[in-house]
Amino acid sequence: MGIANNFQDKLKKISKQAKDTFDYAKMEIKIKSYGRECKKRYTRMGMLVYECRKKGSAVNGEEIEHICREIDKFKHKIKIIQRQMEEIKEKDCSVLDSDDCSKKEKNKVFLKKKDSNSKDMEKEAKLLKFCPKCDVGNEPDAEVCVKCGHKFE
Numbered sequence: 778m779g780i781a782n783n784f785q786d787k788l789k790k791i792s793k794q795a796k797d798t799f800d801y802a803k804m805e806i807k808i809k810s811y812g813r814e815c816k817k818r819y820t821r822m823g824m825l826v827y828e829c830r831k832k833g834s835a836v837n838g839e840e841i842e843h844i845c846r847e848i849d850k851f852k853h854k855i856k857i858i859q860r861q862m863e864e865i866k867e868k869d870c871s872v873l874d875s876d877d878c879s880k881k882e883k884n885k886v887f888l889k890k891k892d893s894n895s896k897d898m899e900k901e902a903k904l905l906k907f908c909p910k911c912d913v914g915n916e917p918d919a920e921v922c923v924k925c926g927h928k929f930e
């Protein structure tokens with residue numbers, strides 16, 4: 778039960794991390810697109826100013842103001858997203874921690890494997906009859922040592 782819960786927690790954590798990574802990527806895309814929107818407006822303003830100079834007419838202040846406000850809006854949106862991205866980055870540190878945890882977990886499994894291996898070896902060792910003279914392992918039902926011929930009692 779405890780193990781199952783632990784596993785579910787881990788699964789939740791992993792899917793949360795995947796979601797964060799996904800969100801992070803989405804945020805990056807959003808920032809880029811907002812940046813492009815800003816650029817478009819800068820270009821439009823530049824074109825307006827250029828056209829006015831060509832025509833010899835005054836720059837439409839209202840139109841410029843409107844475009845500037847739009848740019849401000851996009852910049853504000855970018856700032857909010859950047860803040861959210863910072864939050865995810867901070868979480869990423871804990872992602873690293875849990876990576877450490879999974880490494881430890883893997884080590885545990887490895888150790889367990891090693892343990893069971895050594896237990897198997899112990900079992901095998903118990904089955905052997907060791908010669909007190911030369912330390913060679915003989916079959917459990919051996920009467921004499923295969924190496925030195927020592928007689929087992």
Ligand SMILES: [Zn+2]
Nearest residue numbers: 908911922925
């Ligand atoms: Zn022997």
